[in-house]
Amino acid sequence: MDNIYRYFFNLDVMRQSLPFLLNGLWLTIGIALMVIACGLTLGLGLAVVRAFQIRILNIFIIAFADIFRAIPALVILMLVYFALPSVGITFSSITSVVITLSLVLAAFSLEIFWAGITAVNPGQWEAARSTGLTFTQTLRHVVLGQAIRMVIPPLTNRTIAITKYTAIASAVSVPEILNQASTQQAQLANPTPLTLAAILYILMFLPLVFLSRYLEHHYGKGR
């Protein structure tokens, strides 16, 4: 019991490492917000493009979605960070992480948005087109709103799951929470910073998990 206190909840160690971890926290939050903004925008954009059913574009979009859903994010990160420089394309480690996770989130959200678009009742299309709305107007004013409402629960779950993967940034030495915690743990020879990191992650993501529970309940009723 004493050991648990000394190694996992050591107040001295906490005090020493907290400033570092808070720096890491801000960085993690920054990366997460960038990823959510870029990933969801790109995913929605590609889903809309896919709705126009242009054959050659669709092949690329589907290939993009499949590739980035099948390959682990850490593998993609390694490719972006370590393989791209071979052809002269170099990104900073933080940029690499944002690019990687944005692409992964885009691939997943694209599939989810697209599933929502196809799930909208065909009668909605017919009704809107019969009043003279163009394809694009129907998509924009009638279909997208309904589609997005339908997919909010799976979209939230997936967004949280991918955003959690910001922790892989530590593998390319981005000084985010986990990386700071590992460094502190090594320097202070005490794993308390890891506990602290765990607590920070929970503080950051638990509200989102609650939000997803609420949304699941709220939008899942019609089933």
Place this chain on the structure above:
Amino acid sequence: MDQIISSYFNLSVLRQALPYLQNGLILTLWLSISIVPLAMIAGLVIAMLFDLRQKWLNALLVVYIDLFRAFPPLVLIIFIFFGLPFLGIRFSEFVSFVLAATLNGAAYFGEIFRAGIASIPRGQYEAAVASGLTPLQAMIHVVLPQAIRNVLAPLTGNIIELVKATSLASVVAMPELLRSARIAQGNTYNATPLIAAAVIYLILLWPAVRLASRLERRAIARR
């Protein structure tokens, strides 16, 4: 173009890397077939415990599920791998990873199965026990087959995520596919092994990814 081929699709490098990739793939498969069934069974147990309708037990299960959904798996791995030895608890790398991935995966599977069971009308259970089946038999023969059918989409998605999560084992120096590819990359100063690893993941998971999006589209359309 030549540079791309020699940097990313270099056959002589690939030949050198092949033994590494082969061993890495075997470990990745071993990890996958260890954690997927374990996490699934644990998740099923969690979901069935919900059905006992004990208030304090349910509260405990919700806390477990939400905590581990809020917790990046990589943080859990680092915690078990670098934190627990301070308490004198030392697992092999393999066991550490399996433990972390199972704890994490079980939370997701638990939530999925719970939602599935909750989606089945109470009358199904009642009809089964009214004919003399025990509650466990009613669960196994009547409720679960229907419940699982209702959650096939998230179930497939979560299996894919768990297999992809084996790449996180590379962070604690386990020579699975990604780590092996990185070693080969280091030895040859060439990114071809990394590309090869990505392609292997793609081949391994692409059918499951296709299946998952088909199922997901059907699930959203049913809402």
Place this chain on the structure above:
Amino acid sequence: MSASATSLPGTAGETSGQPLLRIEDIRKSYGELEVLKGVSLTVAEHQVVAVIGPSGSGKSTMLRCINRLEEPNSGRIFLGRDEITARNARLNELRRNIGMVFQQFNLYPHLNARDNVALALRKVLRQSKATAYATAEKTLSRVGLAEKFTAFPAQLSGGQQQRVGIARALAMEPKVVLFDEPTSALDPELVSGVLAVIRDLKALGYTMVVVTHEMGFARDVADHVIFMDHGQIVEQGPPAQIFSAPKSERLRDFLSKGLGH
């Protein structure tokens, strides 16, 4: 159908017999709301008891207490000499002797008609697959579904689904069959087919408790009619008395409205 009447002895029209099911002063509350305020009732062997009354009168709850899908707060229920409500009652064994037919059918959508009937035969009675299937097919034939063994519930009409539900209950050779508003979820044109099946079961000597809104059916088929209101049995007796000479104000009131629908 009567050609294969092998399972139960008894002659048509027989109304008296040994007491089979005995309910003694059961009470049931949900929080503040008391839905059963002390109900007692005896059902004799081969007797058909119809339970009528307005919605929310507690008749379904009473029925569901008999196989303990609802737990009564107090009171005792006996099937023959076994006390169903005993703390140490072997519920799964007792329940196999009590068939139940549900308002919403509650067929298992992932199993075809034959498997719906065979499941409990195999898992509770431990019959082999072949034996269970033979029993299931025989029972389904008896309710007029000889052509539908491999049909899934979604492929059957409401009336056919309910007949599968009845076959599922009968296959276990129960001592008593409970019907919880078996025709309430059916389209009007399908009601008569299901009621005809229940009528045939009476001819075979089955003991049955039927919660129903079909007054004509209760009058023609039941040996004994129970009128419940506000969680109590207000009046009971043979159908002729209940429908032709109701004593209580509440029953008269109910019949004048109830027969209209």
